[in-house]
Amino acid sequence: MQKIMVPESDFLRVEALPEAEWTVIVFSHLNYPAGKFAMSRELQDIRASRIFVNCPSNAWYQQGIPDVAPSIDALVTLLLDIVRQLGGKKLVCIGMSMGGYAALLFGLLLKCEHILAFTAELTLGDAYARSFYANNLKVYDYRYRSLQPLIDANNKTQISAIYGTHDQCDLALLWPIAGLIEARNLFKTYLVAGDHQVTYRLKISEILTQLMKMGELKAADISTKYTVSLDISADEILLYSEIRRAFAENAKVSLYPLLKCHPKREVRANLSHWFAIVCFEMKLLDEAEASLKSALELERENFEIFHLMAMVQAGKGHHSEAVKNYQIATKLQPKAHMSFFRAGKSLEALGHNEDAVTCYRHVLAIIPDHSEATARLRMLQGYSPV
Template sequence: MLETIKLVKSSGSNDVVIVFSSRGVEKGKFTFFKSLSTSNKNVIFINDHESKWYLNGTPEFNSYGRLLDKIRELIQSLQLTEKSITCIGTSMGGYAALRYGRDLCADTIIALGPELQLKLPLSRSENSIAGENLDDSDISEVTYDSRVFLLYGSNDLNDLYHASKFQHHNVKQSVYVGQNCNHEIAVNINKEMPIGDFFTKIIDEKRVPKLSFLNNHRITFAEALIIYDFYQRVSEGSILPLALTSELTSITSNQYATFYKELGKYLLSVNMLSEAETALKNSIRIDDRPSLPVLLLARIYNLNCKFTSALNLLQPLAERAPTISVCLELIKASLNLNMSVLTAQTIITALELAKTEESRIRLQRQLTELVESPVI
């Protein structure tokens, strides 16, 4: 019995759905199996449980061509006079859905957060197959006759790059961004609509169902390239060229809170306070849930002696997500506003948060410096 491929038949259906599992799914199990195995469609589930990005098929077939032939054999075994083929995948499976789907002449391809150019720095595929002697086919500039629906989360700058490059070469295809979603956009979809129903509607109606957080992808590939270059450089600890910094601060978007957070963080580190303030405000405007942009904006206010503004940000933050860093900024603001009771309460909270001897010693040193010289 095969462990990396499983066919679930549905009598009377002309639909063939091929689902490529994401990385990290253990042998014998398949992504979206519970959601799609009971659908009214014939479904072929596939799992490359060694997470080699399906470049060698699966461990049972040991080559791309052999797995492709096996899929064709299973489709042929259904003996359908007419058929409609759909390939589905997320992350690693999204790459496979696009690549195998093109070779299978699939009618529809649904790819969630796929990489199109493998082993780029900081990518998931680099983490999985770096150093592997595999034919890592670059499909980032491939065009498709199939109807493609590509979806990704706005908080993943790596996925933003790949989605933008896909759209650049496939302008008539459908690319959607999940507002304030991470790489695992399927999780967000499933909260509003069962993921199996979501896929079924796309297959049957050839359109993406309306969900509250899904929007059309709007950023240009040129802008995405700038963002990706920034993401790589900052992750490596590099200082950005002035020209790149200027290009970054000129990008306007209502979708990418993570980009603005990272940009604000970098600009603050190089003391470009006004530009950092703008970037962080944009991040908070798009998504006010993460704590870091609020903390960094409050830090800028403290540096600019806008202590009341800092206080207004930090007090609610200290209540919902107290950390030592938040407490230290709140202490700076309250000291300079002569709010002695709040200062004392926040010092107690900070000391309670310091769990190790090393962190307590470091905190006491920081508190001493603040009390002796509160004005920034």
């Protein structure tokens, strides 16, 4: 049995595989308690030594890990020592969200062979970003608040960055390295149908195994079920930044001329979806419906698209079609109380009061104190909660 000298910590775990060629460092994402580590189950059969790292207070690893490596520099030194003890020839860093940022940061500082980063922020602390509002400390190392300098200087590490197409925050933060992404050299960006939680749709162990085996990824290695695209351009990344700004500032209407004529809209479900949101806000319901139909031709498992389609159809008085799409939405997201609630209102409009009651009961099973659902139940059948 290989003996590895590792300091005791609830935020670090090492699993050595004797004579393994690869070492994998896995950085946990948000809200993992001490002693728990992201991807530990998914990667238990990987033919590699594994180092699992966690970060308290959702601090984006800006202060390393407590006691044993309380700074970024100290954690780099510790990880390098452990990697050398494990003796593998090749190193890959992997993580999602906060862990994705850490995989990029430490992978580049350690000059590893590969980085597999899911939904990683490249710039920390923007007001609308998770690294600000979900970060309990909000303390940032000024050297690494932006990863752009490290990524620009990289001449060795192959980076595979995977993002959900419907996450405006993550996509908007890519703009500082838009040129590198377009070049598709050492930084390859894959867009996968989904949002910030896109990793839950993917088989991480299979993706990592393929990366270690072949030394690179193709779109089909990431997913054959969900749409995956590699052809992202610099102007598209800048468009995502503008979309995020308009949504954050409640200035969606300003996007109407920009999205209406954008050449990528017909081949990107997310652009059609966001254009439909703009049209819905402007009460252009026919345009919104047509754009959502385009989105659904490209992507059939997105809750938000089906929910908005139902709202548009209800707004046009087409309640039967609305109910069908609300039902699809609730199958995709069983705890989507607003889909149940709005379905109930459309069922009432159709005179299907018993089915409406069922929908409102679903709402109350999810949110027991939902006042509007309670009021509609009382109106329909004299309902009173027990």
